[in-house]
Amino acid sequence: MRDRLRLYDYPASANCYKVRLLFAQLGLDYERVVIDIFDGDTLTAAYAQINPMRTTPVLELATAGASRSPMRSSSTWPATPGSCPRTRSGSPR
Numbered sequence: 001m002r003d004r005l006r007l008y009d010y011p012a013s014a015n016c017y018k019v020r021l022l023f024a025q026l027g028l029d030y031e032r033v034v035i036d037i038f039d040g041d042t043l044t045a046a047y048a049q050i051n052p053m054r055t056t057p058v059l060e061l062a063t064a065g066a067s068r069s070p071m072r073s074s075s076t077w078p079a080t081p082g083s084c085p086r087t088r089s090g091s092p093r
Contacts, residue, residue, distance in 0.1 A: 005030035008050060008058040010037045016057040 007023070007030050009016035023030055035041045035056050042054040051058045 003061045006033060006060040007031070008033045008035050008047075008056055008060070010035050010056045013037075013056055019057050019059070 005023075005028060007016075007019060009019065009032065011034060020032075035047070037056065041047060042051075042056065048054060050060070
């Protein structure tokens, strides 16, 4: 049995689009839950249970006991010298 993916996203978000594009390229089946960030959908207590950071996108494995994972774009990932796989000691390879 395959895990069911559930994506909480805002349609106009570029980061959400990247996830949808990846899923389309991989041919993944997923449930899409549209979140309206300007209507306050991320400010509800129910959404805080899904993602305490109250951001989109959020990817959830829809199985018993599964955890939720806020998606991060590469632009928000904390980068420090030596932390990028393409660098060594802060210098390009």
